[in-house]
Amino acid sequence: MAIENTSAERIQELVERQRAFYATGTTRDVKWRIRQLKAFNAGLKKWEKPLCDALWQDLHKSYEEAFMTELGLVYGEIGEAIRKVGRWARRRSKPTPLTVMPSKSYIVREPLGCTLIVSPWNYPVQLLLNPLVGCIAAGCTAILKPSPYVPNISKVIEDFIADTFAEEYVAVVQGNRLVNGELFKHRYDLVFLTGSPSLGRIAMTAQAQYLTPMVLELGGKSPCIVDKDADLTIAARRIAWGKCLNSGQTCIAPDYLFLHQDIKDAFIEAFKKELAGLYPDGTEQSDKFVHIVKDSAFERLTGYLADGKIVAGGHYDRERLWIEPTLLDGVSPDAPVMQEEIFGPIFPIMTFKDRSEVVKFVNGREKPLAFYYFGSGAAGWDIIGRTTSGGACINDTIMHIANSNVPFGGVGNSGMGSYHSERSFLAFSHERAVIASPTWVDLKFRYMPYKLFGIIKKMLLISAE
Secondary structure, three states, rough: OOOOOHHHHHHHHHHHHHHHHHHOOOOHHHHHHHHHHHHHHHHHHOHHHHHHHHHHHOOOHHHHHHHHHHHHHHHHHHHHHHHHHHHOOOOOOOOOHHHHOOOEEEEEEEEEEEEEEEOOOOOOOHHHEEEEEEEEHHHEEEEEEOOOOHHHHHHHHHHHHHHHHOOOEEEEEOOOOOHHHHHOOOOOHHHHHHEHHHHHHHHOOOOOHHOOOOEEEEOOEEEEEEEEOOOOHHHHHHHHHHHHHHHHHOOOOOEEEEEOOOHHHHHHHHHHHHHHHOOHHHHHOOOOOOOOOHHHHHHHHHHHHHHHHHEEOOOOEEOEEEEEEEEEOOOOOOOOHOOOOOOOOOOEEEEEEEEHHHHHHHHHOOOOOEEEOOOOOOHHHHHHOOOOOOOOEEEEOHHHHHOOOOEEEEOOHHHOOEOOOHHHHHHEEEEEEEEEEOOOOHHHHHHOOOHHHHHHHHHHHHHOO
C-alpha cells in the first residue's frame, strides 16, 4: 500500500486547531491528563493485534519481538506515567537564601505547549508512541509524523490515534520528505525527532527561525569492543542477539567490532556457534528474523559485502529482502562500511592490541549513540571514562534502553536531550521559577540608594560560603 501525503492546507488547519485547543487550558488539568493516559492504554490494547500484524507485514517482525521491543515498552511508560504524573507535575518548594527572605521559592513544571513528534521506520510504534506518553503527561498537544517506509503500520497508527484522541489534541500527518518540509515550516513549542543526523539538521535549520527547543534522537556508529579477557561465549551470544535484533536496523545496534588480536579467531568461532543457537534452522526461513525495510537499503547493505573478507554468513535474497548475519574481516577504517551507520546485519571487524588504540579511534570520530565493552569491569569503566557516547553497556548490548530509570539519548552528532520515564515528562515541560513574596514586610536594604550596602555585601558573602 502507498501512503498519501497530507496536504499543506490540512497541516495548517491542524496546527491552528491544536494551538486554539491548548489555549483553552484544558490540558493543564492533571486529572484530565490521567484520563487521556488511561484512554491511551485502552486504545493500545484495542489496537495491539492490528499493530503487530502491520509490523509483520512491513518488517517481518514476529509478535514476540514486536511486543518486547515495541508495544511492551509503551505499555510500561504509560503505566508509570499514570501512577506518577501527579507527583511529577506537583509544585516543588526550594530553599530560599538569606538575601531573598522572607520570600518563598518554587519550581512549577508547566507544559511547553504544541509539539511535533517525528518518528523513523525501524521501531515505528515505540519511537512514536513513547514520546507521546511524555507529551500527554506533561500537558502538551501533539502532531505525530510516522514514516512512509512502513505504510501498513503508519496507517494503523493513524486509525488508532483517530479512534483514541480528538484531532485538536493529538493528530497524525502522513507522507514523505515533502511533508516533512511542510511540517517544519510551522512553529512548535517543541520538536521531538528520531531519525538520521541529516534529518535532524534539516529540522534544526527550519526551526531556527522560531528558536524551537528540540529533542533529537539520531544515531551513529556504535562500537563494540571485545577484550582478551572477555567471556567469549557470553560476549558472542549477547553481541549476536544485539546485532540480529530487528536485523541490525536499530539505532543502538553494535555497529562494528573491535576485537583484541589475541582472541579474534576464537571470537569468530564463538559468534558462529551462538548465532546457530539463536537460529537453529538459520535466519532465511525464520519467523523470528526481521527483513530489510526497502530495496534501496538492501542494495546499500549488500554493497558493503565487498569491503572485507566474509568469514561468516554472506548470503542474501533480494526478492525477500533477507540478508544473513555476516562478519567481515580485514576491513579498512577507510572502507565505505566504516563511514556511515550500517543499519543492517553486517558486522565489520577490526583488531587492536592495546585499549588506547580503541580510545584514539573512537574519539577521532563522531560521538556514538551507544558504546559496548566486553571484558573486566575495571577495564570497562576505564575505557568509558576515556570516551563518550549517548549510553553504554559493560558486558552487554542494547539493555541500557530497557531501564527507564536511566536516560536514553544521544550526544553530539548522535543527538541531544534524553527521555524515558520522568525525563519524558520533563522533555515536554518547562520548569518555571516562582518567587512568592509577602507584603507584611518590605525590607529597605535592597532599594536604591543602597544605604545598607555593607549589610547586603556581608549577607551575600555568608550565603556564598
